[in-house]
Amino acid sequence: MSSIRCNDLCKTFEQGGETIVGLDHVSLSIEEGEFVCLSGPSGSGKTTLLNAMGGLDTPDSGRIQVGDAVLTDLSRGQLADMRLQNVGFVFQAYNLVPVLSARENVEFVMQVQGVDARQRSQRVQEVLAEVGLEGLESRLPAELSGGQQQRVAVARAIASKPKLVLADEPTANLDTRSAAQLMGLFVSLNQRGITFVIATHDSRVMGYARRLVKLQDGRMISDEAQEPTAMVV
Amino acid sequence: MRLPLATLLRLAWRNLWRNYRRTLIMLLAIAVGVWAMIAMSAFLRGMTDQMVRSGLNTLPGEVQIHQSNYRADPSVVNSMPPPDGDLLDALNQPPITAWTSRVRVPAMVSSEYDSRGVILLGVDPEGETAIGALPDTIVEGRFLSDADDRGVVLGQRLVERLDTAMGKRVVLMSQDPDNNVADRGARVVGIYRARLRSTEDTLVYAARNPTQSMLKLGSAVSEVAVIGGDYRHSESLVPPLAAAVTNMQLVQSWQQLDPYLGSMLKVQDGFTLIFMVVIFLALSFGLVNTLVMAVFERMREIGLMQALGMRPGLILLQVLIESVLLLSLGLIVGNVAAWLTIKPLESGIDISAVADGMEMMAMGTTLYPALDGRDMLTSTAIVVGLGILASLLPAWRAARLDPIRALAKT
Known part of the structure; x- marks a missing residue:
């Protein structure tokens, strides 16, 4: 079963009286368990495509299906439920809730899902250990480094065991070492069956992908399978 | 969820x-x-x-029972018998907490210098105490001792207007049921202060029995005054009393007695x-x-x-x-x-x-x-x-x- 299926997506924006093409007839299928990079220069449409796959943005035309759900047919509330149950997001700017500790940020999605406290606590311990943040659970985001914050964001994204993780420029604010550690974590999680779609223009990140989709001016200009070239640390 | x-x-x-x-x-x-x-x-x-x-202090009483014509003509002619039978039973039932009966008629009070029109209250001091209708403060002398006390208690302002004083005699004058002048002399045994100076001008307290004798009323009274727990809810006292009075009597709450209030x-x-x-x-x-x-x-x-x-x-x-x-x-x-x-x-x-x-x-x-x-x-x-x-x-x-x-x- 196809994990994500995008058919003929089009999206335009109005900016300063000018019409900008975000997506121009993009069609793409991503199978479960794939590790895909969407690449291209700024304004190429990779973030727009990623947001559309996550149900954060609605295309002007076309159809997106994630699992059994046709996103273009869902209401705002249903889209929120779909994201809650199926999608983990990792953003460039970490986007942690500043008034919640690392543990509480990771717990947040599960709390909204209604997972009971004991299960939550166990799962939080597991994922924080997995991302290497043991001992930092009670720190607020402001008390963590950029790399640590991004790890908390990853822990939050995977805590509820989503089928799909969408990451938008996840290494943009990280140093080389932190970026390599993060990508290693992504690869390891992908090997356990989580589908990863990463929007990036960082060639180091592309080296981890087994499939590279290139976009330019909203159009998909190539879609190629590749052997990962980057070394997992 | x-x-x-x-x-x-x-x-x-x-x-x-x-x-x-x-x-x-x-x-x-x-x-x-x-x-x-x-x-x-x-x-x-x-x-x-x-x-x-x-x-309420000028009424006084949260609920009152009168002869049905008394409100139109508050004279001795419109007196009524004291409570007995069903009415007495109803008056002694909760939520009524206390009651008293009194004579209340328009009258004149005269000193050797002046005369004033007043409302003469012939009261039972014990009953007035029970319903909390005593004057606010006795500034000189005392209040009436019992229902047979022959003294009179005046407001301070009235004392000033009549140019009289504690221990002096005044004359109380009204009409009996046959429209004859009814009067008697009484010694000022107490002077009271009220929250409202106008009350001091208006209300004159005498004991009930001498007042009934003076007015040739026998045991008849002008009104029965009743209180309950909270004056804001006194209308709830009316129905049981209304069921117990005769056709010639009227039970009214203070809201009906004084709609403005x-x-x-x-x-x-x-x-x-x-x-x-x-x-x-x-x-x-x-x-x-x-x-x-x-x-x-x-x-x-x-x-x-x-x-x-x-x-x-x-x-x-x-x-x-x-x-x-x-x-x-x-x-x-x-x-x-x-x-x-x-x-x-x-x-x-x-x-x-x-x-x-x-x-x-x-x-x-x-x-x-x-x-x-x-x-x-x-x-x-x-x-x-x-x-x-x-x-x-x-x-x-x-x-x-x-x-x-x-x-x-x-």
Whole structure:
């Protein structure tokens, strides 16, 4: 079963009286368990495509299906439920809730899902250990480094065991070492069956992908399978 | 899906203290507003209570039974037999707490220098004590000792007008049922002060038995005065008594006896509500501004929560919880402050400097603020109810944010 299926997506924006093409007839299928990079220069449409796959943005035309759900047919509330149950997001700017500790940020999605406290606590311990943040659970985001914050964001994204993780420029604010550690974590999680779609223009990140989709001016200009070239640390 | 109330509460609480200065200022504004609502209603209620009690003191009695023509012609002709049989049984049943019967007729009182028209009350001192209808203060001498006391108790102002004094004799004069002059001499055994100086001019107290003898009434009385637990609910005393009186007798609550006095309570309740709403309206601008700013500052976070799968309804709920927390804190501080500052004043505030003006409003020289739990509840309901309404706009705006745009905010 196809994990994500995008058919003929089009999206335009109005900016300063000018019409900008975000997506121009993009069609793409991503199978479960794939590790895909969407690449291209700024304004190429990779973030727009990623947001559309996550149900954060609605295309002007076309159809997106994630699992059994046709996103273009869902209401705002249903889209929120779909994201809650199926999608983990990792953003460039970490986007942690500043008034919640690392543990509480990771717990947040599960709390909204209604997972009971004991299960939550166990799962939080597991994922924080997995991302290497043991001992930092009670720190607020402001008390963590950029790399640590991004790890908390990853822990939050995977805590509820989503089928799909969408990451938008996840290494943009990280140093080389932190970026390599993060990508290693992504690869390891992908090997356990989580589908990863990463929007990036960082060639180091592309080296981890087994499939590279290139976009330019909203159009998909190539879609190629590749052997990962980057070394997992 | 279960409502993650604990999560929303924790988030709301922590968000409140992110900008603690703004929260404290808003908290202070709410607390002062709540305090003002309660203080204002306590003063207003105190004033109204005094006006009503002053009015009741001139009746006196919360419910009265008369011969049916007495109100039109309050003379001895319209007297009635003292309570007996069913009426006596009804008078001794709860919720009636006390009753007394008295003679009440228009009369003249004369000293050697002057004469004044008054209302002569022929009372049983024990009964008047039971219904709390004794004069406010006996400034000289004593009140009547029993229903056979032959003395008379006058108001201080009347004593001044008659140019008489304690121990002097005055003449009481009225008409008997045959329209003959009925009079007797009586010694002034006591002088009283009333909250209203006009009462001192009007009411003359004599014992019931000598008054009945003077007026040739036998055991007949003009009225039966009754009290219950709370003068505000005295209308509930009427039905059982009305069922027990004869066709020739009429049972009326003080609201019926003095409709103006009765309407004052309703007017007071209305004014209290209006004042509370006006105070809250002023407050609501600050509240809305605080929440709008809080939403504006956290737009990115709200977008994030939407991206993570929080439904718009939960976002709306979270902003409302923040508002309710702020309002609740303000309410607690405001209510406690009101209790601490107004409770000690319930023993009375001296307003003798403006006594003449206050007398026009049927008030005495002391104002007794009345802190009422219902007013505290009303102010709480108004602040919470209207507060939530005022918070709906910023909360709705937060819930309607486009996650992409919100996440793009720096």
